[in-house]
Amino acid sequence: MTEKLYLKDSYLKETYAKIINKDGSEITVDIDIFYPEGGGQPADSGKVLYKEEEYSVKDIKKDGKDIVLVLDREIAANEADEIKEILDWEKRYAHMKLHTAIHIIDGVLERDYNSSLITGNQIYDDRARIDISMDGLTKELASEIIEKANTIISEGHEVNVKFLTKEEAANKNLVRTQPGRELMNTLDIVRVIEISGLDEQMDGGTHVKNTNEVGHITLERFENKGKQNKRLYLKLN
């Protein structure tokens, strides 16, 4: 099983790892810092080094409990050889800030507008989109929600990663959708992202350590997708 270091420390920019399986240009590693796509957050990119030779990481795939790095070409190394993983940090950090921004908005929706729900989200390198299902959501109300999120950002709330047992997790409101509840029931350990004083939820993504790292959220676009469903595009600056 690959040890997924990004789950514990999202600020790790490089690490040494061993190849545990090789299949052409794809290598399975024992330790991984690259995030594979999931939960609306895109996969990382970066480089692998072996004996001064540099390979770019084209994709990161999950294979059961293992992580497979897809390289730009076949690597000269073999099983049990040591490589170095180097993350494209600038891109990852942008994803982290946007992901935390979405959780802050979700926390504000839970706290102040309890009939609301984020039904989908997608993070890009320079912006994010969220779909919200909520009665009476107008562009003006969306701007008010974003301003409340910006207040949380400037207040500097700590963002913590916690690992809870199934029993500890069961007593908390950590998931808001039925598929989420079903997934949580299959886990022995539940990873939780806590924005102190605001929000706690089960999550597999990478986040900043303090809300003040997010910057300032701007509502770039507001789209009507139906009576209840609205789509918001967000930027950070």
Ligand SMILES: [Zn+2]
């Ligand atoms: Zn998330």
